[in-house]
Amino acid sequence: MEIPFNDIKQKFQGCGLKTTPQRTAIYDALLRSTTHPTAEELFAEVAPQFPMMSLNTVYYTLGALRTSGLIHEVNIGHTRARFDANLSPHHHLICLGCQSIVDVIDPRLNRLTSPAGIPKDFEITSYQVAFRGLCGSCRRHTGRSINHSSPGLHPTTVKGGLHGKSS
C-alpha cells in the first residue's frame, strides 16, 4: 500500500462514507491499478484478504464510490463496466485485440473547443477521447487481423495515423 490509509479515510469521511476494511481495500486496489479493472477483477484482487467477501460488496462499494465522485466508470465494450480512480483529466487508448486500456495524458487533448452544430441548450460538462487500434503485442500475434467479439468502431477515418495540428 503506497497510498496512506489516512488519506483514504479522509476522502471517505469527506463523502460521508464509512471507512470499512473492505471498502478501503477495494478503493486502494483501484488507486494502485492502471488497468481500469472490472468489478470481478477487483474482487479477485481483494478477495484473498477477505475470504468472506462477496462480489456484491464490490458492486455496492463501486456504486457508492462512483456516486460520491471518488471514482469514474469507464465504458469500453458494452459487456462489462470498468472503473478508474484516476480523476485527473485523461483519455484512453483501447486495444481492439486484447481490450486493454492505457491512459492517454496529453494536455493538448484537454483544450478542445466546443464542437459546432450542437443544440444551444446542451451543457457539456466533460468530454473524453477514445483512441482505438492494436497494441504491439496484438499486432504481432494476430498479424494485424483484429480477433475480438467487440465493436471495432471506426468513427473517424485516420489515414496512416492521426495527423495535422488543429486549426
Add this chain to the structure above:
Amino acid sequence: MEIPFNDIKQKFQGCGLKTTPQRTAIYDALLRSTTHPTAEELFAEVAPQFPMMSLNTVYYTLGALRTSGLIHEVNIGHTRARFDANLSPHHHLICLGCQSIVDVIDPRLNRLTSPAGIPKDFEITSYQVAFRGLCGSCRRHTGRSINHSSPGLHPTTVKGGLHGKSS
C-alpha cells in the same frame, strides 16, 4: 423508405450477405434512424412488418452487419449496446440525464494529432470524442441534478465549457 432497396442489396452483396426482407428492414431502419437505437428498439421498429420475427434475428443481423463493417456499435453506458449505420467520421454528444445521443459533426475534431506518451508500437486506427452533459430538456426538468444510474464520467475538467483553440 428513402434509401433505395438496390443500394442496400448491393451493399449486402458486396459483403457476401444474403438480402433477406428482415435484414433489409433492420438495416434500413438503422440507416434512417438518428438515435443510435438498441437491438430492442430496432426490434420494436421492425417487428410490425414481421410478426414472426424474433429478437434473436435482430442480434444476429446486427452482429453480421457489424462484422461486415456496415454498422458500428456505440457503447455509451455498459448496460446495452447501441448501433449506428452512419459510417462517416463523427463524434457523440451524450446526455447524462436521458441517455440520448446526438451526432457531433465538426471537421476540426477529425484532425487531432497523435497523442503524446503512448506506446510506440500501438497502431491507432480510429478515435472518437464523447462529449457528456445535460440536454436542455433534462436541465429544465431536473434542475441540473443528474438523475441516472449511469456513470457520469468526468475525465477532463471543462471549466465553463470547452475552450481554447488547440496549440
Add this chain to the structure above:
DNA sequence: TTGTTAAATAGTAATTATTCCTAAACAGGA
C-alpha cells in the same frame, strides 16, 4: 425453372453482468 446448399430465421434455453432483497455485522457518533 428447378434443385441444391449454405446462410438466415425463429424459438427456446443458457449465460453473464448486474441489481434486488434481507438479515446480520459493524463504524461512528452520542
Add this chain to the structure above:
DNA sequence: TCCTGTTTAGGAATAATTACTATTTAACAA
C-alpha cells in the same frame, strides 16, 4: 458503551446477450 443507520454477505432475481437447433429461404448452378 450503546444506538442507529450504513455496510456486508448471501441468495435470488433481472436484463441483455449469446448459444443451440430445427426449419426456412436466398442465391447460385444445372
